[in-house]
Amino acid sequence: MFLVSVYRVIKFALVNFWRNIWLAIVTTTIMSMSLFVVMVLLGLNLVINQAINSLHEQVDVSVYFKSEITPEVVQEFQTNLQQIPGVKEVVYISKDSALDNFRAKFADNPVILESLDELAENPLGDTLIIQAQSINDYDLVLQVLNSEELSPFIQEKNFQDYNNIINKISEISATINKIGLFLSILFLLIAVLVTFNTIRIAIYTYRNELGIMRLVGASKAFIEWPFFVEGIIYALVSVLVTTVAIYPIAGAAQPFLDKFFGSSTLNLVNYFNTNFFKIVSLQLLGASFISIFSSWLAVRRYIKN
Amino acid sequence: MIEFKNITKKYPPDVFALRDVSFKIAAKEFVSIVGQSGTGKTTLVKLIIAEEKPTKGKILIGDWDITNIKPYELPILRRQIGVVWQDFKLLPKKTVFENVSFALEVCGETPERINRVVPQVLRVVGLADKHYRFPYQLSGGEQQRVVIARALVHKPKILIADEPTGNLDAINTQGIIEILKKINELGTTVILVTHDREIVNGLKKRVITFDAGTVVSDQIEGKYML
């Protein structure tokens, strides 16, 4: 008996959907667009966060020791520097491999190579490359490196600071988030209004049926649920549309993102593929919530007991 | 079966549709409610099916006090009371059979029960041979009989007809009255709201007469008086 009712409620809702098919199309379009805007916002956030993270990873401090300092001393520094809180790792590069790197770097510059060959001794010193856990931890590292006791050993230090780029990207990200949030809220509001209106019209279209249902003693649930189910149908269809639309669009956007954020940029299509069920169920949850909420508003307002 | 105790119904802002009305209707009775237009007859019907709530007084159906009925109890009440209105509320795109079965479907009845009950009630109202007609293919009297059939699907203890013949000619009117009498003979309490003098006088049953929202007479074998 319960299943019969469930079946009838769903049938009733599907008939509703067909009866006002143009409204249904408008409603699902708007809802899909809202989902889409939210998805774009989330996608951009993913890409930007990934870009910022990879920049953070590239930040380091290179310490070039004077060439007369022995490897033993440098390695002792390495051990000591490793003790500074917040330091992730300290890499030791010997003067020989530094020279090899140098040669490799200027392989197509004979002038530099020749003048190197003329020197009897390796002019370079050992190098330590220090990476901290996070960007803020470099303050302490630099403070240590700048101290009086260390300066006699150090030829030069180079703090590869990506702070400017990171700040710029963060700024862009904040702006995108602000605009995106505004658009999302706008679209969600429109979606609620449109769905509310569609259900209102469905209720109006069904006013005779509803009157009869009340008169012959149909339960409140049977009277109201078709409209909630209709809302759920809108949610299902819009999630389907959004999911189908997002692949070609993400694919088309990828080259531009790569160009802007560099080649290590998150691949959106791959990301969607690996997180498919999570993304689709979140969309379903969100869309159902919006549509059921709107239907509930309409039912509460336009169906009397 | 039905008891009104000092019922007053005021519509906002200050229309008194009923004033201090009291009466009792016994089970299996056939009662006509008469009175001029605007004297509160339809309001009385709405109070019985709890579509409106009384401003003052108490309403009992059986020994159930429905004065402050809860919304979730409404379906239980309404499945025990069949109602027929003056304007036939049929669904134009459904056949006779579907119009009647709709009432059972929306109450969660099984297809088996629907297929058993619908032909039964259509036979009671004399439409056994018109299951697949659409409303526009029926006369006004036939349409009203479909509405009566629909009101009977839950085998209600009470059938209320509010001016069921208001839009019908004399012959169709007589047909409807015969059906109501038959339903009453089968054991259902029938309340007929009308202002048709001939019907009332021909019935020779109890008549309650309303005027300006009050009962002005209540006779066991009444005549139309006003």
Ligand SMILES: Nc1ncnc2c1ncn2[C@@H]1O[C@H](COP(=O)(O)OP(=O)(O)O)[C@@H](O)[C@H]1O
């Ligand atoms: N929903 C309503 N709101 C305000 N006044 C109403 C409403 N329904 C009926 N009335 C008034 O109550 C009085 C009784 O109406 P009604 O019960 O329909 O009488 P009848 O059925 O005898 O013609 C009339 O004056 C009518 O205008």
Ligand SMILES: [Mg+2]
């Ligand atoms: Mg009336």
